[in-house]
Amino acid sequence: MTTVEKPNYKVIGTRPIRPDGVEKVTGKALYGADIDLPGLVYGKVLRSPHSHARIVSIDTAEAEALPGVLAVMTHADLPIAIAGESDDAAANVLANEKALYRGHAIAAIAATNLHDAEAALAKIKVDYEVLAPVLEVRDAMSDGSPILDESRRTKTLAGSSEKPTNIASHNKLEGGDIVAAFADADMTVEREFVTRMVHQGYIEPHNGTANWNADGTLTVWTSTQGAFAVRSQLASLLRTSVSKIRVIPMEIGGGFGGKIGVYLEPLAAVLSRRIGRPVKLTMERAAVFEATGPTSGGWIKAKLGTKDGKITAAEVTMAYEAGAFPGSPVMAGAMCMLSPYEVENFSIDAYDVVVNKPKVAAYRAPGAPAAAFAIEQLVDELASQGAVDPLKFRRENSAREGSKQVTGVTVPRIGHEETLDAALASEHYNAPIEGPNRGRGVASGFWFNAGMQSSVIASVNPDGTINLIEGSTDIGGSRASLAMQLAETLGITYDEVRPIVVDTDSIGHNDVTGGSRTTHASGEAVYKAGLDIQQQMITRAASLWACDESDINYVDGAIVHVSDDDKNLTFAEMASKQMETGGPMQGKGTVMSRTPGAAFGVHIVDVEVDPDTGKIDILRYSVAEDVGTAIHPSYVEGQLQGGAVQGIGWALNEEYYYGEDGRMENSSFLDYRMPTALDVPMIETILVEVPNPGHPYGVRGVGECPIVPPLAAIANAVHDATGHRFTELPMSPRRVLEELHDIR
16 A cells, blocks of 8 residues: 555666575575685584573683693683773673673683584583572562672662662653643553563574684674674774774674674684684574573553543553663663654653673564553553544554654654554455454554664676675665665666675675664665766766766766757766776765654454463454555565564564573573464555655665564454453463463
């Protein structure tokens, strides 16, 4: 569905094949673990068996004496530690005084083969003083809880607390007068909600290969969402200049936010420097679960009030798990949770809390899904109390152009109302849902999207083709979407653009592929590069024709004289004249994008709940999202479908399941239950296109928002089917049976 008339694009909106497709389906594409170098040796990591333990001593002598072992390192061997400094990033890469979660890296080994490296791990002697772990966010916040870091104090806008604490920070967003608004409300609802830590579930495990060269430079090969982010993290940890580090991004087997931080790359670098040979490390699957960044679990207490059908007040307290070190996405959740609506009176307290679990990382709209799980259920309850259709209630309360978010930011042109209209008009929403134990639910979602820094170079070849050099990792088809925008800008065909992702020495700075920024921000840079080429061709044509540049136009891939029809050149003809008109042509585009355009989505889901087994089946699922302009509709549809499926997994089955001793009991894809094609129907998509005024082609990021509504939409559907309100995730068969039959 399209809500506005689109320009008559020739390339944008088509569905060409992806440029990396052949290499991937034929197995020729190289991922991080595929790298092989002369003299390459292998690394392994020793990890803590305890979730909370003081490291009394580490003895590596026996391991170092084994045949084939070339080097052993601990936290003390990190250059940042040698410099007498430390920080959370260094302590997460290798534990310092304490092991703060099961799987926390303690030491790393380089050996001539993996078997010798594995044998050496068993010879490292670590003396632990085992401490009581704290695994739940509310327990961690309570008085008398085990403290992870005695030096930590709660940071607030008013300063820091006096006593040691697990609460890393407390922030507050407030506006209006919630006391008066609730006193005047004609309806109120209030509930507490609990969500669990979940993993991004990418197929490819983490990897890192490093070669510290004799000239003092470092080359790193890794599968990452941001080569420049890896470079800056390594520069900090290794106490060296970014100019001495070259990061080569390999193909990536999924990330979803989980492949931004570094884990193995610093270890490979230090070991390589010690032995003068390249070192490769690859994680085992259990370590991926236990020792890399999932997203937060947490607790939310929320209250909403209405007056005459309008949401007038919101009061929220939310606490998210940060894992072992500060940095949960609690503030992002606080900023997103009310954004689909106009709410003048609000108070949101946001707590970032450390627990004895792996430090969290980004995961697709980090912080927003759990926040929407709470708010969107309360919105449904208010609609029900007022006997109003839940989509119409959302429409009546929708944010629109000119609305203010809780951050105080005024909203530009957005498409939440249009997505609600599309959902209301959809075949799915108007189809009957029949049969016992069946229900339908809806929910809205929001993600602010990111802009940030991008740069590209477009080199014109003599045959009229272009090499598009860019530095953004391609996870969801950005090579194609950027090539399409350049082709559109220049009036040439998609097949005439060859996009290439290069290393950090070969292009200017590019921020991570994350936050739904790449097609937008790098697309803006591509557009600038295309305009640069257009201008160069006009200048050169003016020289050829001995006329003013103002007499020449660039029109639809051709350079034409405004008054002399005989003077015209196609793009390819002008490209062939580079040598005679001044030499090679390169278009350059750099941006610091500040207008990414917010994304809104509305999901509809039908479920059936088996009261005897507790199993929830997804019968039908539809996603309506404002996508701005769908550059490549197939990729957009894939993003909407993929986000919805990940949200379904989070809602129904996925969770980090810990024993009392802090051991994760389901650290494998066998036991960590993710949806498969057998668990979900075809996800129906409705592309609502409200162009982003901050982008030349109206692009809005689409990758984050689709994971925001599913948790709440499914919970609302289950309530419709059973009459029971589920406020704790996942809604697994066990939990459904316990709550429906009160058998806890």
